[in-house]
Amino acid sequence: MSDDKKSRILAAARSVFLRYGFRRVNMNDIAEAAGLSRPALYLLFKNKEEIFIAAYLRWVDETIAQVEAAMAQTAVPKGKLARAFEIWAVGPFELTMASREAEELVDCNHLFAQASREQGYAIFEAAITPVVASLSETMPEASRFAPGRMAHVLVSAVRGFKQTASTPDDMRQMIAELLQLSFGEPVRSLPGEITKRKRAKSSS
Secondary structure: OOHHHHHHHHHHHHHHHHHHOOOOOOHHHHHHHHOOOHHHHHHHOOOHHHHHHHHHHHHHHHHHHHHHHHHHOOOOHHHHHHHHHHHHHHHHHHHHHHOHHHHHHHHOOOHHHHHHHHHHHHHHHHHHHHHHHHHHOOOOHHHOOOHHHHHHHHHHHHHHHHHHOOOHHHHHHHHHHHHHHHHOOOOOOOOOHHHHHHHHHHHO
């Protein structure tokens, strides 16, 4: 399968999954959106579950690229983590609040895709582990965890925030507090912080 054709199929599939949700989409919908015949699509993917997983993992790759670029442009380690979680967790949370169909793809919450979802989280944990390691070096030795383990704990906590956050700003605040609890000083210039201060002033 050529990379161009695969990219076209996965882009088309993501578009229809986000619009209609997994259950309402069939292979004919994906083939039509990608400009292929249904038999041609079946030569490349055996079913829509396989396409869904591939579309999710493509989304993971694209999101991790954004995370790494944002962290590279941020000097302060805790700021790097705040930016990483903004892209990986807060942005998708905003999307899922607006669309139930988006939640299916972003959270990859179907039983058949659980292994792929865990793979996505493991990739994100690996991306932030070097930053966590640099922060761990500033902590008292008795308070340190292995950086990979600490990254796993942070990511697991933020996964839980999806269940309790009422708004994107609420999630941002919980992430800021998590990083403060984990590493000390508050995160400065957290995404959304200026907006929240303006809202607080306007309501006072």
